[in-house]
Amino acid sequence: HQAHAGRMQHHWYPRQLHADRSWSWSASAQLIGEFSHLETQCCGRVDELTTEQVCSDLFPALHRLGAHIRHQLGPQGLGIAKITGLPTRPSLIATASVATGLVVGNILEPYGRLYSLYDRGGCYRSQAIPVSQTGKPIDFHTDSTRRDVVPDAISLSCVRDAVGGNTRLVSVARVYERLLTQSHDTIDRLHQSYIRAIVTPGQSTSQQDLLANQFPIFSVEHENRKLTFRYMRYWIEEGQHL
Template structure:
């Protein structure tokens, strides 16, 4: 907590409101005609299979324009706003496998693709509700609370992406908020609630690979500095903390609950939240250290081949060259 106060200027430089983000759309990355041409020439040169998606590396192909675009996105993701919205690829007329390949190569040009869920994890409604069964929000259609990805102390993507292959019939909007903005408001207005956000909290072990992890070995703070990144990191999803405490046979204190209530309130303030609607072929990359995200509930098309489908990628992206 002391480090956060000492680094307040750095925190403020990563803080933003909806008005800020709407007024400076540097985070919107356009896939131009030259990049589409370069990629079209690439996909015409070989057969794309699911196996290719799992094994291809950035150095296997010659896509300098795509690499340049990915570097621009990386700068936005690691910069003030902490996200990049990649648009324009859907206009190229590519099929689903080709679109997934573009996404994989874009991700690889930014960093390492983690395989915790496989390189790509399909985000679609599987009929679950995370509130009643231990499944990730990615397998449900209900509204998600504001959160960051991964409940694991050991497994942490500092960047992740969502590729929209098919939008929902209704709803499913992505919501983004600055974790540094949330910290600043709490520090300025209710500083007595900060200590509970900087102490270790149990997290439910629902991330693949953590099945055998003892719950007592899976505790870490909501806010930290220099632990999961070189700077500030927000790691939060209230539901997995509450169920983690249940699994540990422990109880949250009144101070913990009050702090979580306040954090939820600030994260959900209309003035702090930016909404982004993803069209087919569009990608949203997040800095998983500084941006919390959410998704509104959605209604699917009745046809199976039109149901909402996104592909998620977890990445480790170098913070400096």
């Protein structure tokens, strides 16, 4: 297990998040003004925003935001960053979400640049649809069941407060370190590949595609010790049945 061992960067404990609030900050008036300027420029058509546009010298507060988010996430994307205090105007929230994504990295677009999370009345247990299209509860999980779509970071923008409990976050690096010291056999199994059900709308679900759609729950790139964690229990179980 020496290949897997070693402390991962940006592992954290809940008490650290409460003690050090550098991962969470409120939007400044300058940043809100820059988002409003971009909103006017693109007339609310966020698909037309470009990296060159948001990286211009007109938006220094946005650049500082991007640098701070990258620092908080760390090179492996294992950290957390949160921004509060933005106006709740939907078009501004959409502009801020896309602009921030563009200054942080490259946006993955299997569902488009923005994807609304709301209950469409379906059930992921009886239909091949993402859980995010339902109102069903779901335990800890990572996004994407497709082998070729691997996000380094996930961004969620709250358009309006939901009814229910708080979001729960877990440090995967901390879980991994604990498994290394307490359950070596489990680590070996989690590094094996498992078939995942394909639920992205419009994607082929043939037997050949399903067999090709398998990958580990944990994997580590040994050169840079980058930890990748891809887990959603239900889709893994469904993949084994199919």
